[in-house]
Amino acid sequence: MTDAPNEDAPNEDALSDELLALALEAASRAGALLRDGRPDDLAVAATKSSPIDVVTEMDIAAEKLITGYLSEHRPDDGFLGEEGASSAGSSGVRWVIDPLDGTVNYLYGLPTWAVSIAAERDGETLAGVVAIPLRREIFRAVRGGGAFLNDRPIGCRPAPPLERALVSTGFNYVTAVRTHQAGIAQRLIPQLRDIRRGGSAAADLCDVAAGRLDGYYERGLHPWDLAAGDLIAREAGALTGGRPGTRPGYDLTVAAVPGVFEPLQALLEEYGAWHD
Secondary structure (H helix, E strand, O other), rough: OOOOOOOOOOOOOHHHHHHHHHHHHHHHHHHHHHHHHOOOOOOOOEEOOOOEEEEHHHHHHHHHHHHHHHHHHHOOEEEHHHHHOOOOOOOOOEEEEEEOHHHHHHHHHHOOOOEEEEEEEOOEEEEEEEEHHOOOEEEEEEEEOOOEOOOEEEOOOOEEEEEEEEEEEEOOOOHHHHHHHHHHHHHHHOOOOOEEEEHHHHHHHHHHHHOOOOOEOOOOOHHHHHHHHHHHHHOOOEEEEEEOOOOOOOOEEEEOOOOOHHHHEEEEEEEOOOOO
């Protein structure tokens, strides 16, 4: 005798599609707020880990907009947000939100900043959206459904030899950590085509997905920095991870095309990129 199917269990595809649609709308609204509402005299509202790591009024306003919209449609979901949104919820779904990834770029009027929204259940990301308003780009993915840029399917580049790989990275805001990271980059440069520094982890992960980069690595990322971009990169065919045998996280995040991922991860481990 077999167990009868549980008709009350949510269909994952339908749930993922629902979560994606909500994330797309929330990201679009927050992106418009940030793009159109940026004051000419934008001020620093607070600091985080150091005086360089700024939190603007617009960060906070964008997170409130996102959480308010999502709560209106799914009041039982939980939240984890960079600017303080935190609740467990009761539905089993948690939204992981970075309302403004690339705050310093935004503060200086540079175009590479993003709104990142991911929805996860049981520790697995089901849907992710990264909107980059000044590039007029919205990246999206659901687990198992491929990755898209403005409704066009995307995939990562064919793997070049490591010495011809273009790789991006980021630097921590704490001076001592940033200095160590600069030393890692200095050791990597002779092994690669070149290194880029974009200023937004979410955008860098999406650029790997879109074939604009062969790889990306960074230490010090939080869940909201990488949740959506990691899913988009994987759905585009990239490999992602942390230190060997681990998932991407605070110690290290690596995303790259197959064939570049393995040697890049090995060099980062050898050079101690996970160490402050």
